Each structure stands twice: as C-alpha cells, then as structure tokens.
Amino acid sequence: MSEPFRTVLLPGRHHVLTRFQADYLHALLAGQVSDTEGEPVAVAQDAVVVWAVTSANHRGTRRNPVPAARREAAIERFALAEGIESLVVGVVDVAPTDRFAELTVKTVAHETGGRRTPTPADTVVACSTAAVTAMYRALGYRVVPVEAGDESDPARPWDVLELLVAGDETWRDLAHPATVSVLDRYGLVDAVRTICTDPVVGSDGGLTATREYRSYIAAFEAAADRKWAQARPWVRPGRIVDVGCATGAMLELAAAEPSLHESDLFGVEVARHLYDECEHRKAQGAFAANPNTFFVHANVLAGPVFPPGTVDTTTTFALTHEILSYGDGVPALERLAAEVARHTAPGGVWVNSDVCGPAGGDRRVRLRLRTDDGDRGAGPVDLATHPDPQAHLDGLSTRARFDQFAVDFRANAGVPFAHDEDGDDVLLSLADAMEFLTKRSYTDNWLSETHERFCALDGDAWARLVTAAGFEVDPRSGPWRNEWLVQNVLAPVAQLLDPGTGEQLDWPDTHILLVARLPESP
Structure with a gap:
C-alpha cells in the first residue's frame, strides 16, 4: 500500500x-x-x-x-x-x-x-x-x-x-x-x-494578436528623436502625460531635459507587452534623470485616469490611428478628445503626432505601380495560414502586393476599399491609394498593419474634432508631408496621376502635428 x-x-x-x-x-x-x-x-x-x-x-x-x-x-x-x-x-x-x-x-x-x-x-x-x-x-x-x-x-x-x-x-x-x-x-x-x-484590448492585453512587437518597438524608438523634436516647442512643464507611451521612448527624452526636471512625467499604456517593457526599462534606470516618472497600465477610453484639470501637457504619438482602427472608429477618437479635454488644465495643450489622410481624399486618382520589382504572383493568398507571410510579400511586385492588400485591408479593417483596374493601373480614391502606399513596406507586420486605417481623417477633420471637444488649434500646427517617405517609399514604386488627363499629381500630406490648447479660464 x-x-x-x-x-x-x-x-x-x-x-x-x-x-x-x-x-x-x-x-x-x-x-x-x-x-x-x-x-x-x-x-x-x-x-x-x-x-x-x-x-x-x-x-x-x-x-x-x-x-x-x-x-x-x-x-x-x-x-x-x-x-x-x-x-x-x-x-x-x-x-x-x-x-x-x-x-x-x-x-x-x-x-x-x-x-x-x-x-x-x-x-x-x-x-x-x-x-x-x-x-x-x-x-x-x-x-x-x-x-x-x-x-x-x-x-x-x-x-x-x-x-x-x-x-x-x-x-x-x-x-x-x-x-x-x-x-x-x-x-x-x-x-x-x-x-x-474592453472592446480595444485582446485577451492577452495587446491590440492585436498578429503584431510582432520587436519590429514595432524598433520602428517607434527609431523615430523618437524626430517626433520629440517636433513636439518639444509646445510642451508645457508641469504634469506631462504621454498616452500610448509604447516603451517610454518619448518620456526618456523628456526626463533628460533639465528644463523639465521639475515636471512629473506619466506614461499611459494599454498594451501589456509595452507596459511591461516600460517598467523593465525603468528598473534599469532609463528614466533616472527624472525620478518623478511613472507608468500607468490603463485605457483612457475606459474611464478617467487623471483628475479633471490636472494635466498640463498630453502627448499622443502614433496612437490615434490605432484608437480609430481598434476602437469603434471616429467616435472612439471623439471620446479620446473629450477625455483629454477633461483632464487638461486651463491653458494646457494636447500635442498629437500621427499619420493623416490627404486633403480631398475622396478625389479619384489613377495609381500606377511598378510591376518589375518582384513576382506578379498567382493572386492573393491566405496569409494567416501561410508558412512565411513576410517572404511571400517581399517576393511580390508592388502591383501584386496591391492585390494582396486590397483583400486583407477589406477583411481586417472592415472597409470597402473599392477600386477599378485599367490594365495594370488602378483607379481609386486618393485616400485609399495612400492607405496602400503608406503601408506597402510593412511586410513584417502585414496582418496587423492591414487592420489599421491611416487616412480616415484629414487635417480639417482633425481640427473640427478637437475644436468640438473644447480645444483651440494652434494655427502653426497642422498636416505636413514626410519628404523622406515620399523619396524612399512612395516615389520609387508609384505614380499618382489625374484619371482624365494623365498628368502626374503632387504627393499629398501624409502626417499631422496638431497642437490643441484648452482656453484659459475666464
């Protein structure tokens, strides 16, 4: 026994x-x-x-x-x-x-x-x-x-x-x-x-199960210096909150600034993988220059994170297109604007840096894409079950990659993405053309990126949205064109043409730096 x-x-x-x-x-x-x-x-x-x-x-x-x-x-x-x-x-x-x-x-x-x-x-x-x-x-x-x-x-x-x-x-x-x-x-x-x-976050605390976080983090941190340099002139000392802080790259730059050493820095991150990395980097001393650096694991759309009127500067970098894409569209952005306005002190600012839709995005254009930079392929495939999606995409010509994008963007982003074909040319709206062109190189995160919408709001629509929340838009801010993107990503593989005359069109704005200020109390 x-x-x-x-x-x-x-x-x-x-x-x-x-x-x-x-x-x-x-x-x-x-x-x-x-x-x-x-x-x-x-x-x-x-x-x-x-x-x-x-x-x-x-x-x-x-x-x-x-x-x-x-x-x-x-x-x-x-x-x-x-x-x-x-x-x-x-x-x-x-x-x-x-x-x-x-x-x-x-x-x-x-x-x-x-x-x-x-x-x-x-x-x-x-x-x-x-x-x-x-x-x-x-x-x-x-x-x-x-x-x-x-x-x-x-x-x-x-x-x-x-x-x-x-x-x-x-x-x-x-x-x-x-x-x-x-x-x-x-x-x-x-x-x-x-x-x-929470309608935005998945069961494991991420926005999407298909995101490869290593490449996402690397891309975000590589752009941190440029984005911080853009935003820094408008940052007001005091309580500074970076919503969607990713791994805290922006707050690390803020912490290193002597003029902000008396400020309290807060990073708010909803994705568990990124929040954990913030705490890990904090333990390693990344923010030691300003010990008053804190991180909050929260979704600002789920309820208040800070008391009313207590935040001097809110920054959102490459965040708002994700809220639009993984939330319920523009209403989610309206709730974000309302929450930021609620926690902003009189005279405080919201600095939003992100991708942006082109002005006149409904305009129909002719998109001419390279066909000689890869395989034309046999047509779209199911990348969710493909053994090596990135290798497959990297082997396609730009024109063939468009066909794959059209299928995946409709399915993942849940939008129509209507277009007609004229030989190898594609006729579609300017906004849809830019949706493809600004994502065509993201082969390592394709399924995640095709879930996201970059061009739903142009500069004027953004101004109306934040004004409705109670902000005033600084006239020195607004949409702009990323010339590096034009020279290295767009122009080498594509042309935008007038569908009637065939005349080549200028590349539109691709990004926005929107500075919204809450009026001082009367």
Whole structure:
C-alpha cells in the first residue's frame, strides 16, 4: 500500500476561489475523495496544499484580470479561514505547451528551495481541466477531478468570474469570502469588469494578436528623436502625460531635459507587452534623470485616469490611428478628445503626432505601380495560414502586393476599399491609394498593419474634432508631408496621376502635428 500523499498540488490562475473548493479540499484532506480512476485517495495529516498560481506575471488582461499579488492575498486569507496549511507559488505565463505540467512541477521545486519537490509518489494533483489533467497523468501523477467529478456540476472559478463581469451578483454567493473581501477592499470588481469588457484590448492585453512587437518597438524608438523634436516647442512643464507611451521612448527624452526636471512625467499604456517593457526599462534606470516618472497600465477610453484639470501637457504619438482602427472608429477618437479635454488644465495643450489622410481624399486618382520589382504572383493568398507571410510579400511586385492588400485591408479593417483596374493601373480614391502606399513596406507586420486605417481623417477633420471637444488649434500646427517617405517609399514604386488627363499629381500630406490648447479660464 502506498504512503498517504503529503502534497496537494492545485494548479490554476486562481482569480476567484470558491466555496465549493473549500468544501472539496476539506473532503480531500479527510480522505473522502477518489481520483479520476475512482480509486480513494489517502492524504497525510500534515499534508500541504501548494497553490500553483499560473500566469503570475500577467495582469490587466482578459485572461488575467486580477494581479498575482491580489490572488495570493486571497489564497492566504482562504487558507487561514479554512485552517488549511498552504504554500503559494507563482508560475510565469508561457505559450501553450504540452510540457506545462512539467514546468509547473519544476517551478514549485525551485521556488520552495527544493523543500517541496512534487513527485508522483508524494503528490496528488487537484485539477478539473481535462487537457491539464492528461499532462499530469502522463507524468505519473494521480489526479482528483474537483468540479469535474461532481454530479451537481458546480460553478468553476472562471464561471464565477464571468458572473462578476456580467454584473450578476450571485458571484458573491459562489465565491469564497476571502476572494470577495480582497476584490472589494482593493476596488477590483469594477477593474475586472472594465478589463474583461474592453472592446480595444485582446485577451492577452495587446491590440492585436498578429503584431510582432520587436519590429514595432524598433520602428517607434527609431523615430523618437524626430517626433520629440517636433513636439518639444509646445510642451508645457508641469504634469506631462504621454498616452500610448509604447516603451517610454518619448518620456526618456523628456526626463533628460533639465528644463523639465521639475515636471512629473506619466506614461499611459494599454498594451501589456509595452507596459511591461516600460517598467523593465525603468528598473534599469532609463528614466533616472527624472525620478518623478511613472507608468500607468490603463485605457483612457475606459474611464478617467487623471483628475479633471490636472494635466498640463498630453502627448499622443502614433496612437490615434490605432484608437480609430481598434476602437469603434471616429467616435472612439471623439471620446479620446473629450477625455483629454477633461483632464487638461486651463491653458494646457494636447500635442498629437500621427499619420493623416490627404486633403480631398475622396478625389479619384489613377495609381500606377511598378510591376518589375518582384513576382506578379498567382493572386492573393491566405496569409494567416501561410508558412512565411513576410517572404511571400517581399517576393511580390508592388502591383501584386496591391492585390494582396486590397483583400486583407477589406477583411481586417472592415472597409470597402473599392477600386477599378485599367490594365495594370488602378483607379481609386486618393485616400485609399495612400492607405496602400503608406503601408506597402510593412511586410513584417502585414496582418496587423492591414487592420489599421491611416487616412480616415484629414487635417480639417482633425481640427473640427478637437475644436468640438473644447480645444483651440494652434494655427502653426497642422498636416505636413514626410519628404523622406515620399523619396524612399512612395516615389520609387508609384505614380499618382489625374484619371482624365494623365498628368502626374503632387504627393499629398501624409502626417499631422496638431497642437490643441484648452482656453484659459475666464
């Protein structure tokens, strides 16, 4: 006969602990539970429950809306209230892998200094998820099925969390009082609902699952000096907020300026990957020149981040086209403008630097594209399932790449993108021509970039939008043309022609630097 188990390993994200779990653990520790094979499980009197908190380095995402520190606090209160000897071990988030169980076991051994090393001989696993159960059984562990073994089909922790998100107060009756207490005391109920219903952010805390963040970060940081030089003349000292701060490149430049050393610098970032990098860079001393540099993981469209009238300068760099693309279009930008106006102090400024649609974007043009700079190809393919999308795109001629773009932009951005063909020429609106031309070189992030709209608003539309929010537009700011883009990206592969006369047209404005000032109080 085998020795009673000295360890109960309970893996899970543990955002919510339930009353059922408490009853089940008491029954398990009393030897009243059978494993998945129907065999009774004997547990030693001095057994310890090891709570393996998975995705412990995630927070602020739909998969992980409760920070690991709060999850641990609830577990400790649960253990104390129930008189269950427990240990809590955080397990980092990993991509889906069939070695997940092995990783968890090794993490427990490492984090407990080897004093609690789970083995099939001394550990029983408590798990209700079939796929995870199979992993532990493959390693030789016996598993007790928790909710999956109960005929009454009790609510599982994630079911209770979904009730909370839906505003169904019965979650409080199903959750253990330890969870209810922690979520209430730290104001996490509303925060969890906001995170899990955010229309902009995906389940892993990013704007899109197709974005390759390394190249995105590199491109953003490469342009930081130029963008900061553009914005700097309008920055007003005091509380300076960079919304959509990415990795904090702009705030690092601001922190280094002696004239801004008395200012408080705040970076607001909604994408978890980027927010984590901000905190990492801060720990490395990137912002040491101004110790009053802070980062906030938040979505400004989901609710106020700063009190009314407390921000002297708000900057948004390469952000507004993403809000338009991943939100609900122009109404999302209107909400952003209203929120920035709300938190801006009288006389304060909003500096917005981003791509911009061309004036007269509805004008029909003839687009002539190179056909000799790559393969014409056999037509558009499904890049989502292609083994090497970037290599495929890089091998296409500009004209063939247009055909691929037309399919992907319609599907991903959800816009019509109407055009006609005249031989190799394309007849379409000026705005749609610029949508393609300004994205044609982004082959490393194609599926993400074809989700985004660059040309929905021209300079006049932007001025109307911020004026409606209560700002006044500085007449020295406005749309401009990026000559480097023209010379290196547009002109080498394309011509814009008048569809009637064939006359070559000038390249339109491509970007905007909009400075909007909130009037001083009367």
